[in-house]
Amino acid sequence: xxxxxxxxxxxxxxxxxSFKAVDGISLEVTSGETFGFLGANGxxxxxxxxxxxxxxxxxxxxxxxxxxxxxxxxxxIKKSIGYMSQKFSLYPDLTxxxxxxxxxxxxxxxxxxxxxxxEELAERLDLHDFxxxxxxxxxxxxxxxxxxxxxxxxxxxxxxxxxxxxxxxxVFRRKFWKILYELAEExxxxxxxxxYMDEAEYCGRISIMHQGKIVEVGQxxxxxxxxxxxxxxxxxxxxxxxREAANAEA
Amino acid sequence: MSLVxxxxxxxxxxxxxxxxxxxxxxxQGEIYALVGPDGxxxxxxxxxxxxxxxxxxxxxxxxxxxxxxxxxxxxxILGYMPQVFSLYPDLTxxxxxxFYGGIYGVVGEDxxxxxxxxxxxxxxxxxxxRRAQALSGGMKQKLALSCALMHQPRILILDEPTTGVDPxxxxxxxxxxxxxxxxxxxxxxxxxxxxxxxxxxxxCFVFKGKKLAEGTPAAxxxxxxxxxxxxxxxxxVQTLEALNQVSNVQARRFGGGIHVYLxxxxxxxxxxxxxxxxxxxxxGFRPIRPDLEDCFIQLMEES
Ligand SMILES: Nc1ncnc2c1ncn2[C@@H]1O[C@H](COP(=O)(O)OP(=O)(O)OP(=O)(O)O)[C@@H](O)[C@H]1O
Ligand SMILES: [Mg+2]
Numbered sequence: 077x078x079x080x081x082x083x084x085x086x087x088x089x090x091x092x093x094s095f096k097a098v099d100g101i102s103l104e105v106t107s108g109e110t111f112g113f114l115g116a117n118g119x120x121x122x123x124x125x126x127x128x129x130x131x132x133x134x135x136x137x138x139x140x141x142x143x144x145x146x147x148x149x150x151x152x153i154k155k156s157i158g159y160m161s162q163k164f165s166l167y168p169d170l171t172x173x174x175x176x177x178x179x180x181x182x183x184x185x186x187x188x189x190x191x192x193x194x195e196e197l198a199e200r201l202d203l204h205d206f207x208x209x210x211x212x213x214x215x216x217x218x219x220x221x222x223x224x225x226x227x228x229x230x231x232x233x234x235x236x237x238x239x240x241x242x243x244x245x246x247v248f249r250r251k252f253w254k255i256l257y258e259l260a261e262e263x264x265x266x267x268x269x270x271x272y273m274d275e276a277e278y279c280g281r282i283s284i285m286h287q288g289k290i291v292e293v294g295q296x297x298x299x300x301x302x303x304x305x306x307x308x309x310x311x312x313x314x315x316x317x318x319r320e321a322a323n324a325e326a
Numbered sequence: 327m328s329l330v331x332x333x334x335x336x337x338x339x340x341x342x343x344x345x346x347x348x349x350x351x352x353x354q355g356e357i358y359a360l361v362g363p364d365g366x367x368x369x370x371x372x373x374x375x376x377x378x379x380x381x382x383x384x385x386x387x388x389x390x391x392x393x394x395x396x397x398x399x400x401x402x403i404l405g406y407m408p409q410v411f412s413l414y415p416d417l418t419x420x421x422x423x424x425f426y427g428g429i430y431g432v433v434g435e436d437x438x439x440x441x442x443x444x445x446x447x448x449x450x451x452x453x454x455x456r457r458a459q460a461l462s463g464g465m466k467q468k469l470a471l472s473c474a475l476m477h478q479p480r481i482l483i484l485d486e487p488t489t490g491v492d493p494x495x496x497x498x499x500x501x502x503x504x505x506x507x508x509x510x511x512x513x514x515x516x517x518x519x520x521x522x523x524x525x526x527x528x529x530c531f532v533f534k535g536k537k538l539a540e541g542t543p544a545a546x547x548x549x550x551x552x553x554x555x556x557x558x559x560x561x562x563v564q565t566l567e568a569l570n571q572v573s574n575v576q577a578r579r580f581g582g583g584i585h586v587y588l589x590x591x592x593x594x595x596x597x598x599x600x601x602x603x604x605x606x607x608x609x610g611f612r613p614i615r616p617d618l619e620d621c622f623i624q625l626m627e628e629s
Contacts, residue, residue, distance in 0.1 A: 092460070117464030117492045118453075162463045162490075215364030239463065243489040245363040245518045246619055247626060250578065257563055271464070271492050278561075278579065309493050309521075316494045320449065 080143070082107045082234050082265035083128060088137035089288075090123050097123045099288030100137065105281075107233070110256065110266045112276045112296075115285030116316050121269045122162055124285075125236050128267075129159045142234055155183075158227030162238040162269075165223060168212035172203060172222045175211060176229065183230045190229075197225040201255060217248030224255065235259065237268040241275065253278055273308040284312060286319050327390065329354045329512050330375065330481065335384035336535075337370050344370040345381070346535035352514060352528075357507055359523045360516040361622065362532030368516040369409060371532075372485050375514070376406045388481060405479035409486050411470035415459035419450050419469055422458055423476065430477035437476075444472040447498035464490045471499065482506065484515040488522065500525050520618045531622055538625045543618060550616035550624055555594065557584040558610050572600050578623070585620065586611065 083105040090098040098120040105111045115121050126132040128141050130150030139146040142156040166175045173194060180190035198204050201221050211219055220240055227235060237256075241249045253275060256266050268279070276282050276296060283293040292299055292315060296308055305311035328351035337345045345367040352358040360368045373379045374386045377397030386393040388400045413422050423444075427437045445451040448468040453461065458469060467490050474484070482503075488496045500522065503513055515526065523529045524543045531538040531546075539549055559565055561579040569577035574589040574597060588594065598608050616624075 115492070117449075117468065117490075117495055118462040122462060217364050239490060242463075243364075243486060243518065245361075246520065247363055247623060249518075253579070254563075261563060271490060271496075273493060274580070312492075313494045313497060316492070320494075 080107050081105060081140075082109070083111075083139070083141050083267060085124075085128070085139045086137055088124070088127065088139050089135045090120070090127060090132065091135045096288045098127070098134075101285070101288075101290045103283060103290060103293065105265060105267060107265055108260065108263045109281060110260045110279045111268070112279030112282035113267060113269045113285070114271075114276055114282055114312065115269075116287075118287075119285035120288045121285055122238055125159075125238050125267070125269070128153075129157060129236055130154055155230065156232055156234060158230070158232035158235045160220075160223050160227045160235075160237045160240050162242075164219065166211045166219060166226065169210055171210055172207035172214075172225075175222065176207075176226060179226045180229050185229065193229055197228060201225050201228075202251070215248075217244045217252070220244060220248075220252065221255075224252070228259075233263070234265040235267065237266065239269050239271065241270060241272060249275065273312060276308050282308075284315060286316055287323075291315060291319065328352060330358075330388050330514065332371065332375070332386045333384055335371065335374060335381050335386060337367075337374065337379060337381045343535050345374075347384070348532075348535065348537055349384075350530055350537065350540065352512060354512055355507060355510050356528065357503065357513045357515065357526040359526035359529040360514065360532055361518070361520075361523050361529055362516075362538075363626070366532040367535040368532050369485055370535075372406075372483055372514070372516060375483060376404065377401075403480040405474060405477065405482045407471065407474035407482075407484045407487055409489075411474065413458045413466060413470055413473065416457055418455050418457050419461070420454045422469060422473055426473040426476045432477050440476060441472075444475055444502075447495055447502050448472050449495065464492055464495070467491055468495060468499075475502070478506070478509075478511065480510070481512045481514070484513065486516050486518065488517065488519065496522070520622070523618055529618075531625055533626050533629055536629075538629060539621075546618055547616045547621045550621045552590045552592070552624075553588045553594075554614055554616045554620060555586040555588070555611040556580070556614045557586050557606070558612070559584060559606075568604050569606070572597055572604055585614075587620070587624070 081104050085101055085103045087100045087102055088098060089100050113121055127134050127146060128139060130146060130153045141153045144152040176194045177190050198207055203222060203225060206214055206218050241252055260266055270276060281295055283290045300311055303311050330352040333349050335345050335348045362368055370379060374381055375393055377393050380394055391400050423441055427433060432440055450469060471487055488499060507513060528542055530540040539546060561584045566577050569575055569586060574592040576587040578585050594608060594611060601608050
C-alpha cells in the first residue's frame with residue numbers, strides 16, 4: 077500500500093441558498109487511515125460525505141476520492157467506495173440475503189459472485205443468525221451490520237460510514253468496531269462519523285466540525301493534550317461550547 | 327406507594343418472549359433509566375406504560391391507575407416520546423413547535439417562554455424558519471424532543487431520546503431533564519449511553535426481557551465480579567487476541583487502551599508468567615475500578 081491520499085478536499089463549500097452548510101473546508105485522508113469525522117449537529121458532516129460520494133454537487137472548491145474528481149468522475153467514485161448513509165437504507169420487506177442480492181445486482185455482479193460474496197460476508201460479519209429474516213424486524217445493531225455488508229459487497233477500498241452505530245448498544249458497538257478495525261488492518265480507508273466519543277478514540281485521526289468549518293484536526297491523544305482536556309468528550313464540549321458562546325456575543 | 331409500578335409483566339410476540347416476568351417501581355421525582363441492547367424489551371415495557379400494548383400477564387400502573395384499563399385518566403399527566411417521533415417534514419421548526427404546543431394547549435405567553443427555554447439545548451433558534459425535512463439528523467431529533475417537551479407532564483417517558491444528538495446538546499438536554507426533576511417531574515428514560523445512566527437516580531439493566539440488575543449508578547459497578555486492569559498499550563487486533571489467549575483473561579478495547587478482566591479468584595501474579603511469555607510487561611497493568619459499562623457487559627455475557 078502506498079501513501080496515496082484516499083480523500084483530498086480543498087476549500088470545499090456547499091450552500092443552500094444563502095446558508096453555508098459546508099464553508100470552505102480542506103482535509104486530506106491517507107489510504108488505510110481510520111478517520112473520525114466528528115462535529116456538532118448540523119455542522120455539515122452528512123453534506124460533506126454526500127459531496128464526496130458523488131451524491132451532491134458542491135457549490136465551490138475541489139475534492140478527490142480514490143484519485144477521482146468529485147465533479148467529473150462521480151460514477152468511478154461510486155464504484156470504488158462503500159457508503160452507509162445516516163438513514164436506514166435497506167429494504168425493510170426484504171431479508172438480509174435479498175438485500176445483498178439486490179445491491180449486488182445493482183453493482184453489476186452476477187448471480188454466482190453475489191452468492192459467494194454473500195457467504196463470505198455472512199461469515200465475516202457474523203450475519204448467519206438473521207440473514208434470512210426481513211430486515212424490518214431486526215434490532216438496529218444487526219441491521220447496521222447488514223448495511224455494512226451491503227456497503228462492502230464490491231470490495232471497496234474506501235468506506236464512508238455516516239453514524240453507523242447511532243442507537244446501538246455498547247456490546248453491538250464493540251462488535252461493529254472490531255470489524256472496522258480488521259478492515260483497517262487490511263488497508264481499507266474508513267471515514268466515519270459518530271457522536272460516541274469512545275469510538276472517536278479508536279480513530280487514528282479525527283476532525284471536529286462546527287457550523288460548516290473544520291475547527292480541529294489531529295490524533296485524538298494529541299488533541300486532548302493540546303486542549304488540556306480529560307478526554308475527547310470534554311474536549312468536544314468545551315470546543316463547541318466556546319464557539320457557540322463566541323457567536324452569541326458577536 | 328410508587329408513582330409508577332410494573333408487576334410481573336410478560337409479553338410474547340409469537341415465540342419470542344419480549345418481556346418476561348418484569349417488575350420495577352419508580353417514585354415521584356425520580357429519574358429511572360432502562361438500559362439494554364436492542365430487542366431487550368425496553369420499548370415493549372415503555373409502550374405498555376403508555377397504554378399502547380396489552381400485556382399477556384402482569385400489570386402496569388401509574389398513579390394507582392391501570393395503564394390498560396384507565397389510560398384515559400392517566401393521559402393528561404403523561405408525556406411520551408417514542409423512538410420514532412413524527413415531525414411534519416414540510417412544516418418549519420416554528421410551525422412544528424406551534425402545532426404541538428396547540429395539541430397540549432400551550433399558547434400565547436406560555437408558548438413563547440417554553441420555546442425560548444427549549445432553544446437553550448436545541449440551538450435551533452437560528453433555524454426557526456427552516457422546514458423540518460431540511461434539518462440534519464440530530465437537529466430533527468432535537469426538534470422532536472422539543473415538541474415532546476412543549477408541555478410539562480408529571481411523568482415523562484422517553485424512548486432513546488438522544489440518538490444522533492451530539493455530546494454538547496446531549497449534556498444540555500440532560501440539564502433540562504435534571505431541572506424538570508427538581509420541579510418534581512418523574513422521568514423514565516431508555517438509553518444506550520452509560521454517561522446518561524450515570525446521571526439518573528436509578529437504573530435497570532434489561533436483557534432478553536428480564537431484569538439483570540437494578541440500582542443506583544454508584545452501586546451497580548459493585549456487582550462486577552473479578553478484577554479489572556487497564557493496560558496502556560495500543561489496542562490492535564493482535565494485542566487483543568494475544569491477551570485473550572491468556573487463561574482466565576478477557577480483554578476489551580477501552581478508548582485508547584485495553585481493559586483486562588481477570589476471572590474471580592484470579593490475581594495478576596497468578597498469570598504473570600503467562601503474560602510475560604505472551605510479550606506483556608505486567609508493570610504496565612494498572613488496577614482500576616469497574617465502571618457501569620464493564621458491569622453491564624459482564625452481566626450480559628454471563629446471562
Ligand atoms: N436541502 C437542504 N436545504 C437547506 N438546508 C439544508 C439542506 N440539507 C442540509 N441543510 C442544512 O445544512 C446543515 C448541515 O447539515 P448536515 O446534515 O450536513 O449536518 P450533520 O453535520 O450531518 O449533522 P448531524 O450530526 O445532526 O447528522 C444543517 O443546518 C442542515 O439543516
Ligand atoms: Mg449527519
